[in-house]
Amino acid sequence: MIQTVNLTKEFNGFKAVDNLNLRVEKGDIYGFLGPNGAGKTTTIMMILGLIPPTSGKVFLLGEELRPNNVEVKRRIGVVSENQYFYKEMTAEEYLTFFGELYEVPNVRKRIDELLEAVGLRNDRNKKLGAYSKGMQQKLAFARALLHDPELLILDEPVANLDPTSIKQIRDLIEEENRRGRTVFVSSHLLSEVERLCKKVAIINRGKLLAEDTMDNIKRRLTDTIHMEIELSADAESLSSSLSELSFVKGFTVEGNRLEVHLKTERDYRLDLSRFLYEKGFLILTMKTKEMSLEEAFITITQQNISLLARGEGNA
Amino acid sequence: MRTFRVMKTLFKRDFLYSLYSLGYYVAIFASFFVSSFILKNFLDSIGEEDILVSAYPLNYPLYITLVIISLYLVILSGVSISREREQGTLEVLFYGPVTPGSFLWGKYLKDLCLGMVALGFTTLYFYLVSVLTNIGFTMGLVKALIMSIFLISCVVSFGLFISSLTGRIRSSVLALVAILGAFLAIQFAYNALLGFEKESLSVPMLYVRQAMSYVFRGISWISPFAYLSRGLDSVVLENPLLYLANIGYALLYSFIFMFLSVYVMSKKGVKA
Ligand SMILES: Nc1ncnc2c1ncn2[C@@H]1O[C@H](COP(=O)(O)OP(=O)(O)O)[C@@H](O)[C@H]1O
């Protein structure tokens, strides 16, 4: 749906986006993650053809982006970071105007549905100048969905919202995704993206640090993964042989509970369970000791850049 | 076809909201006020017989009315793109099926229609004047009013061109004031130089005068207000070919400036 090839944008010699290669597949909810100033909005503007790249290419819905390719633009919906409205219009007039621009069939009914879905039904006749930031953001959502786009591009879509509204919008995004829409969503808040996205890209200072599934990213964020295992019998006897396994970096044993620190070049869980089985143990439970991505993100932006960069080689 | 529909949608929204703006009516009625004043002086200063002799007694007041309405329209079209750039609403249109072409022609149509509505009021005003003063509503005035449509087209396309170059309302207004002011200043200086006898000017000043005449001729093809006076003059000169030629020039001017505006807007983009 979206592909960027060596996409680069310089502002007076400053590289806001640096050789970015992204690939968003059909059906993804794709998270585009990075701290403020990472280059997310700049990238999105280049994807939409609204600012010209310094170098590199963008493919949108399978076509190389050309200026004024309105047929492609009719198939995408966009919610930008900041909301801009004609303040003298009401929500209903505003949506009717865009409905006409996009030639939406049955536009009255569609507007009713969407205003209901974003919770603005009772404010439909209010002037947009009187809308709060949160209401504006919801209206922008309704506008973006109006013409039933195949691809949604959302730049920090829940930044101004309260928790209830965030949930509302998140449900809406998931619902639209279930109906077959591809979603590209940028955020500087991991908590927003973590629950929503199947795949994420992490960008900092214009550079792509990682593009992978959420699980793999989490794994790559650290070079150790902590497994908590409950076994069928006392595990004290395993100590010596565990330390000989090449993929085990360390462990602690406490009765029938075992905590193993695995290396992360690949998924070693199968190797571990086979080993335990061969030693005559049955695994009752085995789970990853979760590290929050939020913690990981702090690491990512500070020390772990080099780690991820090395990870790139293996991926 | 679809582009045309996009243009129509943009036009409709813009036109309706502009019709609600107070400034528009203030400009129209200010122009009537000024031209009434001029008309009164004119009537006071010359005798009845002279008016009957002149075939175009109302054309000068019409010129003044048009200049004022045009000044309003040139500012209106001059900020129309930069305002949407500054407020970000332009960007949102371009997420969708809007292109520089459909956007600009939509704006052009809107401002032209606003101009035509103003001309409608103007016609009404001059009709009332002719009834009240017994000055005839002549064919010359009708011709001048028709010509005015094309002259307004020049004014609007010039304003849109300036707007396509600028990212903020303030810079558009400053650019317009600076450019139109410079045109006026040059015209004034040139006229002043023409007032001297050739013999009384030093050699360098003669060169200056020559250079000014080139500049002046250039401006007379760039400034929309030069088209305005030339167009209305062509009515009085009673030369049908010249009249048609002036309509042709005005159309050509509008197309060239619209073409340039679309080009500039594509290059400059939608951001302030
Ligand atoms: N028009 C511009 N001119 C100069 N620098 C810019 C411009 N737009 C963005 N930048 C810079 O590019 C970097 C990335 O900005 P942006 O894409 O908005 O980041 P994000 O959306 O990830 O917060 C920032 O350092 C910002 O200051």
Ligand SMILES: [Mg+2]
């Ligand atoms: Mg941003």
